[in-house]
Amino acid sequence: MKFDVLTLFPETFELVMKESIIGRAQEKGLVEVNAIDIRDYTKDKHRKVDDYPFGGGSGMVMMCQPVFDAFRAVTQGLDTKPRVIFMSPQGRVLTQKMAVELSKEEHLILLCGHYEGIDERIIEELVDEEISIGDYVLTGGELPAMVLIDCVSRLIPGVLSSEGSFSDESHFNGLLEYPQYTRPAEYEGRPVPEILLSGHHANIQKWRAEQSLERTRKKRPDLYEEYLKGK
Numbered sequence: 001m002k003f004d005v006l007t008l009f010p011e012t013f014e015l016v017m018k019e020s021i022i023g024r025a026q027e028k029g030l031v032e033v034n035a036i037d038i039r040d041y042t043k044d045k046h047r048k049v050d051d052y053p054f055g056g057g058s059g060m061v062m063m064c065q066p067v068f069d070a071f072r073a074v075t076q077g078l079d080t081k082p083r084v085i086f087m088s089p090q091g092r093v094l095t096q097k098m099a100v101e102l103s104k105e106e107h108l109i110l111l112c113g114h115y116e117g118i119d120e121r122i123i124e125e126l127v128d129e130e131i132s133i134g135d136y137v138l139t140g141g142e143l144p145a146m147v148l149i150d151c152v153s154r155l156i157p158g159v160l161s162s163e164g165s166f167s168d169e170s171h172f173n174g175l176l177e178y179p180q181y182t183r184p185a186e187y188e189g190r191p192v193p194e195i196l197l198s199g200h201h202a203n204i205q206k207w208r209a210e211q212s213l214e215r216t217r218k219k220r221p222d223l224y225e226e227y228l229k230g231k
């Protein structure tokens with residue numbers, strides 16, 4: 001899977017994307033993350049990438065030319081146009097189901113906005129779909145792009161070393177995780193549920209399944225509904 005990220009802050013990606021599982025996945029050649037600096041494609045002698053909005057208003061808007069030319073640089077020579085995703089508050093909110101779909105792509109181009117936004121003609125012409133990571137105000141699309149890369153990369157075979165455990169991880173079946181404990185068995189007088197120390201694997205699995213269901217029903221009734229529908 002190749003991610004080409006069009007951004008004004010490529011160094012942010014280099015730092016985050018070489019760490020942890022994404023870094024290892026890149027070393028294994030399973031995932032490639034290229035941060036493309038939109039500013040490298042500006043034709044303006046002052047390397048301008050933004051300008052005042054037509055119609056007035058506060059803030060600046062990202063201009064067409066640098067983004068169009070960065071896009072062309074990434075896609076030139078390719079026989080198929082990769083799927084272009086604009087990380088945007090106006091997009092469909094990212095879910096695990098969408099991540100599974102995206103993980104089947106070979107090559108994704110992610111576009112990150114900044115300032116007050118991007119010129120609409122970029123969206124009309126280049127963008128296939130807008131995806132949001134959630135309803136809150138952010139400074140740019142960079143963190144959302146890293147969130148998308150993280151959740152999609154984990155789904156690529158070979159990226160997660162413990163592939164086996166993935167299947168029983170509760171988010172795989174859409175439920176919240178059961179409570180987790182580790183040593184010591186009693187911490188400052190606080191015990192670990194007996195069942196987990198019993199060694200009865202069938203009972204432990206049953207208890208965990210009940211805990212996942214109960215927690216999801218209580219904390220995320222929306223996910224619980226989804227789960228019941230999917231059963």
Ligand SMILES: CC(C)(C)c1cccc(C(=O)NCC2(NC(=O)c3cccc4nocc34)CCCCC2)c1
Binds near residue numbers: 114118131135137144
């Ligand atoms: C109603 C709501 C959602 C609170 C809202 C309404 C109006 C504006 C924003 C907002 O944050 N504008 C700033 C902006 N955000 C994002 O890029 C962004 C935000 C959230 C999730 C995202 N997922 O991907 C990208 C995301 C970064 C600078 C360039 C313009 C977009 C938010």
